Amino acid sequence: MNMALDKPYKDVPGTTIFDAEQSRKGYWLNQFCMSLMKAENRARFKADERAYLDEWPMTEEQKQAVLARDLNRCIALGGNIYFLAKIGATDGKSFQQMAGSMTGMTEEEYRNMMIHGGRSPDGNRYTREWEDR
Known part of the structure; x- marks a missing residue:
C-alpha cells in the first residue's frame, strides 16, 4: 500500500x-x-x-x-x-462574509458561532457518524 x-x-x-x-x-x-x-x-x-x-x-x-x-x-x-x-x-467582501456564505449562515450568525467556539465536533468527525441520521 x-x-x-x-x-x-x-x-x-x-x-x-x-x-x-x-x-x-x-x-x-x-x-x-x-x-x-x-x-x-x-x-x-x-x-x-x-x-x-x-x-x-x-x-x-x-x-x-x-x-x-x-x-x-x-x-x-x-x-x-x-x-x-x-x-x-x-x-x-470580508473573509468573514465569505466564510458565512459558505456555511449558509449570515455574517452575524457565523461570527457568533466562531466567537462561541465554532461548530461542535460531535457528529462531525467522520462521515460514518452520519449513517444513523
Missing part, C-alpha cells in the same frame, strides 16, 4: 483538503484568483467577468462556479480558500 495515496481525511464530513490532487485540479482557477491582486486585472474582471475568465484555461465548471460566487463548488473544483479570498476582496 502506498501511504502517499491513502487519504483517511476523505472521511471528514464537509471538508475538502487541499492536497496535491486538488492543487493540480485547481491550478488555473487559483492562478486566475492570484491575478486579481493587480488593480488592472480586477478592473478588467469586473468590467466583463466572463471575458476575463475565458482568458484562463479553466474548466467551464470552474468558470461557472466563479460567476455564481459558489465558493464551496470552487473548493471542490480545486480552489484554495486563500486564493479564492481574492474574488471576495474584488467584490468588497
Whole structure:
C-alpha cells in the first residue's frame, strides 16, 4: 500500500483538503484568483467577468462556479480558500462574509458561532457518524 495515496481525511464530513490532487485540479482557477491582486486585472474582471475568465484555461465548471460566487463548488473544483479570498476582496467582501456564505449562515450568525467556539465536533468527525441520521 502506498501511504502517499491513502487519504483517511476523505472521511471528514464537509471538508475538502487541499492536497496535491486538488492543487493540480485547481491550478488555473487559483492562478486566475492570484491575478486579481493587480488593480488592472480586477478592473478588467469586473468590467466583463466572463471575458476575463475565458482568458484562463479553466474548466467551464470552474468558470461557472466563479460567476455564481459558489465558493464551496470552487473548493471542490480545486480552489484554495486563500486564493479564492481574492474574488471576495474584488467584490468588497470580508473573509468573514465569505466564510458565512459558505456555511449558509449570515455574517452575524457565523461570527457568533466562531466567537462561541465554532461548530461542535460531535457528529462531525467522520462521515460514518452520519449513517444513523
